[in-house]
Structures are given as structure tokens and as C-alpha cells.
Amino acid sequence: xxxxxxxxxxxxxxxxxxxxxxxxxxxxxxxxxxxxxxxxxxxxxxxxxxxxxxxxxxxxxxxxxxxxxxxxxxxxxxxxxxxxxxxxxxxxxxxxxxxxxxxxxxxxxxxxxxxxxxxxxxxxxxxxxxxxxxxxxxxxxxxxxxxxxxxxxxxxxxxxxxxxxxxxxxxxxxxxxxxxxxxxxxxxxxxxxxxxxxxxxxxxxxxxxxxxxxxxxxxxxxxxxxxxxxxxxxxxxxxxxxxxxxxxxxxxxxxxxxxxxxxxxxxxxxxxxxxxxxxxxxxxxxxxxxxxxxxxxxxxxxxxxxxxxxxxxxxxxxxxxxxxxxxxxxxxxxxxxxxxxxxxxxxxxxxxxxxxxxxxxxxxxxxxxxxxxxxxxxxxxxxxxxxxxxxxxxxxxxxxxxxxxxxxxxxxxxxxxxxxxxxxxxxxxxxxxxxxxxxxxxxxxxxxxxxxxxxxxxxxxxxxxxxxxxxxxxxxxxxxxxxxxxxxxxxxxxxxxxxxxxxxxxxxxxxxxxxxxxxxxxxxxxxxxxxxxxxxxxxxxxxxxxxxxxxxxxxxxxxxxxxxxxxxxxxxxxxxxxxxxxxxxxxxxxxxxxxxxxxxxxxxxxxxxxxxxxxxxxxxxxxxxxxxxxxxxxxxxxxxxxxxxxxxxxxxxxxxxxxxxxxxxxxxxxxxxxxxxxxxxxxxxxxxxxxxxxxxxxxxxxxxxxxxxxxxxxxxxxxxxxxxxxxxxxxxxxxxxxxxxxxxxxxxxxxxxxxxxxxxxxxxxxxxxxxxxxxxxxxxxxxxxxxxxxxxxxxxxxxxxxxxxxxxxxxxxxxxxxxxxxxxxxxxxxxxxxxxxxxxxxxxxxxxxxxxxxxxxxxxxxxxxxxxxxxxxxx
Numbered sequence: 001x002x003x004x005x006x007x008x009x010x011x012x013x014x015x016x017x018x019x020x021x022x023x024x025x026x027x028x029x030x031x032x033x034x035x036x037x038x039x040x041x042x043x044x045x046x047x048x049x050x051x052x053x054x055x056x057x058x059x060x061x062x063x064x065x066x067x068x069x070x071x072x073x074x075x076x077x078x079x080x081x082x083x084x085x086x087x088x089x090x091x092x093x094x095x096x097x098x099x100x101x102x103x104x105x106x107x108x109x110x111x112x113x114x115x116x117x118x119x120x121x122x123x124x125x126x127x128x129x130x131x132x133x134x135x136x137x138x139x140x141x142x143x144x145x146x147x148x149x150x151x152x153x154x155x156x157x158x159x160x161x162x163x164x165x166x167x168x169x170x171x172x173x174x175x176x177x178x179x180x181x182x183x184x185x186x187x188x189x190x191x192x193x194x195x196x197x198x199x200x201x202x203x204x205x206x207x208x209x210x211x212x213x214x215x216x217x218x219x220x221x222x223x224x225x226x227x228x229x230x231x232x233x234x235x236x237x238x239x240x241x242x243x244x245x246x247x248x249x250x251x252x253x254x255x256x257x258x259x260x261x262x263x264x265x266x267x268x269x270x271x272x273x274x275x276x277x278x279x280x281x282x283x284x285x286x287x288x289x290x291x292x293x294x295x296x297x298x299x300x301x302x303x304x305x306x307x308x309x310x311x312x313x314x315x316x317x318x319x320x321x322x323x324x325x326x327x328x329x330x331x332x333x334x335x336x337x338x339x340x341x342x343x344x345x346x347x348x349x350x351x352x353x354x355x356x357x358x359x360x361x362x363x364x365x366x367x368x369x370x371x372x373x374x375x376x377x378x379x380x381x382x383x384x385x386x387x388x389x390x391x392x393x394x395x396x397x398x399x400x401x402x403x404x405x406x407x408x409x410x411x412x413x414x415x416x417x418x419x420x421x422x423x424x425x426x427x428x429x430x431x432x433x434x435x436x437x438x439x440x441x442x443x444x445x446x447x448x449x450x451x452x453x454x455x456x457x458x459x460x461x462x463x464x465x466x467x468x469x470x471x472x473x474x475x476x477x478x479x480x481x482x483x484x485x486x487x488x489x490x491x492x493x494x495x496x497x498x499x500x501x502x503x504x505x506x507x508x509x510x511x512x513x514x515x516x517x518x519x520x521x522x523x524x525x526x527x528x529x530x531x532x533x534x535x536x537x538x539x540x541x542x543x544x545x546x547x548x549x550x551x552x553x554x555x556x557x558x559x560x561x562x563x564x565x566x567x568x569x570x571x572x573x574x575x576x577x578x579x580x581x582x583x584x585x586x587x588x589x590x591x592x593x594x595x596x597x598x599x600x601x602x603x604x605x606x607x608x609x610x611x612x613x614x615x616x617x618x619x620x621x622x623x624x625x626x627x628x629x630x631x632x633x634x635x636x637x638x639x640x641x642x643x644x645x646x647x648x649x650x651x652x653x654x655x656x657x658x659x660x661x662x663x664x665x666x667x668x669x670x671x672x673x674x675x676x677x678x679x680x681x682x683x684x685x686x687x688x689x690x691x692x693x694x695x696x697x698x699x700x701x702x703x704x705x706x707x708x709x710x711x712x713x714x715x716x717x718x719x720x721x722x723x724x725x726x727x728x729x730x731x732x733x734x735x736x737x738x739x740x741x742x743x744x745x746x747x748x749x750x751x752x753x754x755x756x757x758x759x760x761x762x763x764x765x766x767x768x769x770x771x772x773x774x775x776x777x778x779x780x781x782x783x784x785x786x787x788x789x790x791x792x793x794x795x796x797x798x799x800x801x802x803x804x805x806x807x808x809x810x811x812x813x814x815x816x817x818x819x820x821x822x823x824x825x826x827x828x829x830x831x832x833x834x835x836x837x838x839x840x841x842x843x844x845x846x847x848x849x850x851x852x853x854x855x856x857x858x859x860x861x862x863x864x865x866x867x868x869x870x871x872x873x874x875x
Contacts, residue, residue: 068120068164069142071314071354072366072405073412073423074151075455076142076162077518078103078528084593085138087715087765089772089809089831091175091872092194093163094131096141099807101761101774102721103591106146106158115159116149123152123316123352125303129249129263130163132207134173134196136874140164145516147445147457150403150427153352153370156443156459157512169198172875177831179868182839183221186238186863188213202251202259208244215240215273221858227494231276234290235481237862239273258308265301270294276481276494278332286334291480295328313355322346328477340475342380349373361415362407362423370401380475382500391501393473394434401429411452420450429463436507439464455518460511467505467542471575476500485854486568487549487785490794490846492853496561496570506577509539524592530721531588541581541730545573549746549785550793551739555732579731589721589759595712597766714766721759728753744784744795752798754778763807768814773837775804786847796852799843808832831870839865 070076088099097104097117104115117127124130144160152160177190190211197204218225218232225232244267251261273293277285303320324344331337350372356364374397382389407423409416416422428442441463449455482497516532545559553560561570728741739745746752756779763772780800785793809832812818812825819825841864844855858864 068162070118070121070144070148070151070160070162072151073363073407073410073421074144074148075449076144077455077530078143078591080141082139083595083712083715084717085135085141086811087717087763087770088135089763089765089770089807090135091173091829091831091870092131092135093133093138096135096138096163097131097161099761099763099772099774100141100143100161102589102719102759103143103761104159104161105721105759115161116152116154118152118160118162120164121162122307122314123305123318125261125263125305125318125320126301128265128301129247129303130205132192132194132209132247133163133165133205134169134171134194134874136171137165137169137196137198138163139166145455145457145518146514147425147447147459150425150445151354151366151368151405153350153368153372153401155429155441155463156427156445156461165198165203167198167200169196171196173872174874175831175870175872177868177870179833179866181216181863182865182867183858185220186214186216186866188866188868200253202253203249204251205247205249207247209246210244212242213238213240216862217274218858221862221864223856223858224853226492226853228277228285230287231285231481234274234288235276236273237858239271241269241271243267243269257310258306260307261305263301263303263305265299267299268296269298270296275330275479278334279480280334289333291330291332291335293328293330293479295326297324297326299324311355313353315351315353317352318348318350320346320348322348330479336385338382338384338478340380340382340477342378342475344470345377347375357404360407361413362410363413363415365407366405368403368405370399372399373397374399376469378469378473380473382475382477384476384478389476391473391475393469395469396434397431399429399431401427403427420448422446422448431466433466436466439466439507441510453520453522457514457516459514462509462511464507464509465542466507467502467575470501471505471542472501472503474499474501476574482571483854483859484568484571485796485852487783487793487796488553489566489568490852493568495568498570498572498574500574502574502576505542505575506540508542508577511537526593528591529588530590532586534583534585534587536583536585537580538582539580541578542575543578543581543747544575549783551736551745551785552732555736579734579736581730582727583725583729584727585723585725587721587723589719591717591719593715593717595715597713599712714764716762716764718762719760723757723759725753725755725757742781744782746781746783752781752783754781765809768811769809771806771808773804773806775802777802794846794848796855797845799845801840801842802838803840804837806832806834806837827874829872829874831872833868833870835866835868836861836864 085096088096090096090099097115106115114127117124117130119130142162142164144162146156146159148160149158150156173192173194173196175190175192177188177192179188180186188211190209192207192209194208195204195206215236216238218235218237221237223232223235223237245265246267247263247265249261249263251259253259271294275291275293277287278289278291280286299322301320301322303318305316305318307314307316309315322345325341326343327339327341329337329339350370352368352370354366354368357367358365374395376395376397378391378393380391382391403425404427405423405425407413407421409419409422411417411421423446425445425447426442427445429440431439433439441461443459443461443463445457445459447455447457477499479497479499481494483492484495484497485492513535514532515534517530519529521527521529556576559572560568563569725742729738730741730745730747731738741747741753742755744752756777758777759774760776761772761774764770778801781798783796783798786795810830812828812830815825839861841857841861842855844851844860846852
């Protein structure tokens with residue numbers, strides 16, 4: 001696919017939203033939801049009275065974002081309500097995060113890690129402590145820009161995602177999964193069990209999971225080896241794996257302003273693989289004598305988090321202890337066993353606080369301050385050929401970080417409102433490492449919202465970063481028989497590949513500049529347009545060892561071993577420092593979400609019947625009218641969105657939701673009989689889907705599918721983001737020329753850096769049936785090795801690559817007739833997961849048009865297309 005085609009396809013994707021045709025507005029009359037069991041009697045409705053149109057001023061209805069949102073003036077770029085969360089088809093918080101796709105990605109260029117995760121607007125000790133919480137317990141998801149991370153003591157290179165839970169929820173969730181690959185006879189099984197209860201005094205969650213998968217050999221996938229062709233039966237593409245996880249989290253509230261959370265977790269993972277045939281003393285592979293490798297990693301964790309609010313200041317104190325034990329053994333009948341084991345222990349204490357400092361005409365200046373201490377210990381031992389190597393490293397880390405957010409103009413305060421909302425931020429940090437000394441950094445930011453639907457920001461950050469203790473001291477491990485493409489000879493060879501830590505690594509210096517724009521057109525509700533431009537530079541860049549090319553071998557000759565015939569026999573791939581690295585990335589895209597189908601009534605959040613107590617949240621609302629009347633607006637007057645930067649909600653419907661009636665059932669309790677139109681009443685008489693299926697009223701577990709805002713019966717969404725790398729280059733050493741990763745140079749065997757990447761994520765759901773597709777397209781690239789003038793050196797050409805994954809689900813609650821015939825289906829969901837739907841793999845050709853042995857399809861995509869079916873039931 002050409003560059004022109006990539007740009008045209010991105011532009012075409014935006015065309016549907018550029019139409020000047022007006023949208024048809026629909027609004028339902030708001031009625032108080034009822035959770036009692038008294039049948040609803042139809043009342044005569046007076047005919048509409050003609051209303052004389054009178055010119056009225058625009059009325060703005062503002063709603064506060066509630067105590068569990070991010071404090072201050074931070075405005076979420078995207079907010080997902082319960083209807084949108086259900087449409088994702090996700091089982092837990094981890095799957096919700098994955099389903100967000102490119103919307104959760106960072107536009108800062110360097111920020112490739114996961115986003116910062118908050119729970120009810122608070123810091124958490126670790127994402128692993130909350131990843132298993134059931135998706136039905138989520139009331140709202142808010143996605144904030146990277147600058148919000150400063151408020152919570154993080155650096156501004158990752159987005160912030162706030163998961164807000166329901167006030168009342170109780171459920172036991174089980175899920176069983178079985179999967180297989182289209183080729184290679186690879187199968188996988190998994191069983192999950194979760195308990196979650198949320199109440200006024202706190203929450204308790206217990207999550208357990210066990211999984212296993214069998215191994216797949218190269219022979220099973222048809223891999224061909226020029227050297228030792230019979231070894232493919234004794235070399236695994238996918239190892240045999242067994243894993244188990246257990247997590248317990250207990251939260252307790254002390255009054256309305258303080259709470260504590262205790263987290264405990266244990267994970268265990270074992271793998272077994274084959275590395276080919278063992279060599280004889282003459283160097284030839286021995287028949288039926290494989291090299292076996294077993295590995296086991298056990299991780300345990302305990303953490304306590306205390307948070308509260310004092311005089312308007314939000315504070316969080318966290319203490320945690322983590323330990324990871326890793327043991328690896330490599331052995332065969334002809335060689336001495338090679339063993340490595342390591343223990344990493346981490347003790348950490350962090351205190352973070354944020355709140356208003358002083359008032360200025362545009363509002364309060366907010367400050368955020370964090371201080372933390374971390375002690376990290378690494379003990380490792382490696383044994384090879386009778387030689388034992390011991391490593392003992394320790395690091396003490398004291399870090400202080402501060403951030404000030406200064407408002408200049410504000411529509412909310414009425415100061416300089418003609419200029420919109422303008423604010424500045426300044427941040428800095430200092431880290432004292434026991435083994436590296438002092439590291440420091442800081443940055444400046446400008447945020448401007450000239451109109452409520454448009455937000456612009458600019459940020460500059462400069463910092464220093466030390467290599468991790470694992471990069472410095474991981475035990476040295478030699479993997480025999482690793483397939484490597486040697487550009488110097490144009491052949492694929494089997495070598496001894498060395499991995500582990502490098503004690504000679506230096507600290508890295510970074511400088512990042514980012515510009516971003518976010519626009520949400522008022523006339524296209526649900527549409528968010530995003531654009532970002534990032535320039536990233538670094539010196540002494542810490543990186544994994546690059547791909548073997550003549551340029552790399554010239555820069556690091558001691559990292560390679562060749563025999564007398566010039567055949568490559570060994571490569572040392574422990575991490576290194578580049579002299580420098582520079583990149584410039586332009587990223588733009590959109591996210592759009594829209595409901596369709598009949599309007600569904602709304603009900604009170606967290607109230608309603610229990611699991612067996614009826615899924616109706618009151619009578620179905622009347623058909624949408626052209627205009628609506630309410631005490632807040634009067635007849636025919638238009639509601640406008642809250643203005644950005646005011647700390648207000650993203651939807652006026654929050655301010656208009658009527659309170660629950662006095663007859664609402666307590667969470668988790670069953671009413672005497674079902675609500676008309678609800679499950680307990682047989683879904684009869686009202687027509688259309690039951691309101692609770694789309695969060696119109698009660699739900700299982702006292703809010704599982706119930707409560708919160710109403711919505712339309714169906715929903716579809718689409719996100720497309722196009723990233724263009726304008727520059728991506730490195731300098732390996734001071735005396736070497738710059739390598740252009742976009743034009744022939746490479747640091748990995750995947751074809752170097754791709755100039756164009758398009759990420760997409762979209763889905764559709766209706767009446768409990770839905771699907772979601774996501775994936776990416778990467779442009780073509782090449783590795784030019786012949787430019788070094790090395791005789792026999794060859795070039796490689798990488799075609800563009802398109803991959804797509806599919807998720808489908810069926811909520812049986814939305815199919816009352818099925819549940820009526822088979823009561824076991826109550827609270828159940830069927831989930832289909834298909835990865836690499838098109839069975840795609842990177843296509844690679846050398847200068848002669850042939851595919852090198854190291855780039856066979858089975859080696860690049862060992863699993864190929866895989867299908868998994870899950871059955872989930874909630875009690």
C-alpha cells in the first residue's frame with residue numbers, strides 16, 4: 001500500500017463527519033425510575049398544547065463531576081457511560097482498557113507504556129490489583145490527557161484513565177475459556193473465578209485464574225532448516241505453559257473523607273520448551289538428543305494504600321513489598337546443565353497530595369507534590385560449563401516531584417472569559433540513586449481552550465533516566481541454536497545468543513516537546529478529533545541490542561563471534577547505550593460513538609432488584625418528542641454542553657436525571673414480584689428490550705447491569721488513528737554516522753521503523769449481541785546492508801502488514817425467551833475471541849526475491865489465526 005493510498009484512506013474515513021447536513025436530535029421524556037413491585041397503570045395523556053415560539057436566550061445547565069472524578073479543572077477528553085461500557089463486551093477492567101484501543105494511547109511519541117490508571121479518582125498501588133474487577137461494576141470511564149498525570153505524581157508521558165465504580169454492587173463471576181490455533185494443533189484452556197462486593201463501607205474483591213497451553217514444534221508448522229533439518233521436531237515455536245494467579249483486595253472507608261485498601265497477590269508461571277538437538281563433540285547435532293529448557297517465575301505482592309481528603313487537599317499514601325523469583329534450567333544428555341536464578345525484591349513507600357494553594361482572579365493555583373522511597377535488591381546466580389557467576393545489586397531511590405497549575409483566564413470564574421480557559425503548568429523532580437547519584441528533570445506546559453469544544457496544549461519536558469537494576473544485573477543466559485539472519489553472508493545461521501544485564505550502562509538524557517489539539521464538535525455529539533506533534537531526543541539512549549547488520553558489527557565487533565570460515569557462531573545481545581536518538585511523530589485521528597434504536601428508560605444508579613428480582617427499571621419511556629420540557633429548561637429550550645475547563649460533567653443529562661423513588665429496593669435484595677417489562681415479570685406486555693439490559697434499572701448483584709443513565713438500545717463506535725514518523729534516527733557511537741531507521745537502517749528484525757502506522761478499533765452492539773474489531777496497518781520498509789560495501793551483503797524488503805482481531809459476545813439477559821426456557825442462562829454471556837483473523841504474517845524478500853529461512857511465516861507468526869470461546873456466568 002503506497003503512502004498516497006494511506007493518506008487518502010485516512011481522509012476518506014473522516015468524510016462522513018464533514019457532512020453539513022444537520023443531525024436529527026432525539027430526546028426522551030424523563031420520568032422517575034421505580035423499583036417497587038406495584039404494577040404501572042396507564043394514564044390518559046392530554047393532547048399537546050400549542051406553544052407560541054418565543055425568542056429565548058441559550059440556557060447552560062452545568063453538572064458537577066462528582067467526588068470520584070479527577071479534582072480541579074482537568075477535563076476528560078472522552079467519557080464512557082454504562083451503555084458504552086457494555087457495548088465493549090469486556091469482562092473486566094483489563095479487557096475494558098484493551099478495548100479502548102488507540103484512545104488510550106499517548107500522543108507524546110516516547111510514551112509507549114500503559115496509561116496511568118486511577119480508581120474513583122485515586123492513585124492505586126498497582127494496576128494488577130484492580131485488573132480483574134468485573135466490568136459490570138464500572139459506572140463511568142474517563143480518559144484524560146497526559147498532562148493530568150502530573151497531578152498524581154507521574155511524568156507527563158502517559159494518558160490518565162479513571163475508572164469510577166458503582167456505589168453498590170455484588171456478584172460472583174465465573175468464566176471458562178477454550179481456544180485453539182488454526183495451524184499447529186496449539187490449544188489453550190483457562191478458568192477464572194471472581195468475587196466482588198461494593199457497599200457503603202468499602203469493597204472486597206477476590207480473583208483467581210488458572211490456565212495452560214500445549215507446545216507447538218517447528219515441524220508441526222512446516223518450518224524448514226537448511227542446517228540440521230531433522231531438528232525441527234525438537235525445537236518449539238510455542239512453549240508448554242502453565243500459569244496460576246490469585247489476587248485479594250479489601251477496601252475500607254472510614255467516614256466520608258478517608259479510606260484504606262489492602263492488596264495481596266501471587267502469580268506463578270511455568271514454561272517448558274525445546275531448543276533443538278544437542279551438539280556432539282564434533283559439533284554435529286546428535287540424533288534424538290534434544291536440549292530442554294524449563295523456566296518458572298513466581299511473583300508475590302503485598303500493598304496498603306491509604307487515601308483521604310483534608311481541607312480540600314486529596315492525599316494518598318502507599319506502601320508495598322514485591323518479590324519475583326525466577327529459575328531457568330537448560331540441559332541435555334550431552335552437555336552440562338546451565339542454570340540461572342534470580343530474586344528481585346522491591347520495597348516502596350509513596351506519598352502524593354494535590355489541592356488548591358492560593359486563589360487568583362482566574363481561580364485557585366493547584367499544587368501537586370510527591371515524595372517516595374524505593375529499595376530494590378537483585379540477587380542472581382548463573383552456572384554454565386561449571387563456572388558460577390554471582391551478582392548482588394542494590395539501589396536506594398529517593399524521589400521528590402512537584403507540579404503547579406496556574407490559571408490565567410477562566411470562563412467559570414468570569415475572569416478574561418473572552419479568551420476562554422488558559423492555564424500554565426510547571427513541574428520538576430529530583431531523584432537520588434544510591435548507585436547513580438542525582439538525576440533531575442522538569443517541564444513546562446500551556447493549556448488553552450478558546451471555546452468549550454476545543455482544547456490545545458503544548459508541553460516541554462527534559463529529564464534524566466537511569467537503567468533499571470535488571471538491565472544492569474540480570475543473570476547471563478546463553479541460548480543455543482538461535483536462528484539469526486546474517487546480512488554479511490545473506491544466510492540464516494544457528495548461533496549461541498547471550499542475554500542478561502550490562503553493568504556498564506550509563507544514564508540517559510531526554511528532551512521531549514509536544515503539541516496537541518482535541519476538538520469535539522458540538523453538532524456531532526460523540527465525535528472527538530485529535531492531533532498531536534511530538535519531537536523526542538535523547539543522549540546515551542538505553543536500548544536493547546539492535547539487529548545484526550554490517551554497520552552494527554563495525555560499531556560493536558566484540559559482540560559477535562565468527563569461526564575461521566567467517567560463519568557467525570555467537571552474538572551478545574545484552575543492552576547497550578546508543579550515542580543519541582531522535583524522532584518526530586505526527587499523529588491524528590478520531591473517535592466516534594453513537595447510539596441507535598429505541599430509547600431506553602433510565603434508572604437510579606446502584607438501586608434496583610437483585611439478580612433474580614426482575615430487570616425492569618420502571619415503565620418504558622414514551623416515544624421521543626421534538627422538544628422536551630423540564631423544570632430546568634422549560635418547553636423547547638436548547639441545552640448546551642458544559643463549558644470545558646470548569647470541572648463540570650460532560651453531559652447535561654447528569655443534571656436532569658430524576659432521583660430514585662422512596663420505594664427503591666436496597667442493593668442486592670429481591671422485590672416481591674417482577675417489574676412490568678422486567679425479567680421477573682416475564683418481559684411481558686411492554687414490547688422492546690428490557691430496560692435493565694441497557695442500564696435502565698436494576699441488575700444482577702444490585703447494579704450489575706442496572707442503574708445509571710438510560711440510553712438507546714444499540715450503539716456503534718469507531719476509532720482510527722494514523723501515525724506518521726517524520727524522523728527516526730540513531731547514532732550508535734560518537735565516531736559513526738547517523739542511521740536513518742526510515743530509510744534502510746534497522747535496530748530489530750521486524751524491518752526497522754515504519755513511517756506509517758494506522759490503528760483502528762470499532763464495534764457494534766444491539767439487543768445484547770455485539771462485536772468489536774481492532775488491529776493495525778503498518779507500512780512497508782527495508783533494510784539496506786549492501787551500502788556498507790561488505791562483499792556478499794544482502795538487503796531485505798518488508799511489505800506492509802495488516803492485522804485484525806475480532807471479539808464477539810452474546811448477553812443472554814437480552815434474550816428473555818431463551819432464559820425462560822433455560823434458566824441456567826440467567827446472568828450468562830458467550831464470548832468469541834479471534835486473533836489474527838486474516839492469518840497475516842510479515843512478508844520478507846531478499847535482493848533475489850527469496851524469503852530467507854529466518855523469515856518463514858511460521859517463525860514470524862507461530863500461532864497464526866487463533867480462536868477462543870468463553871462462557872461467562874455471573875451470580
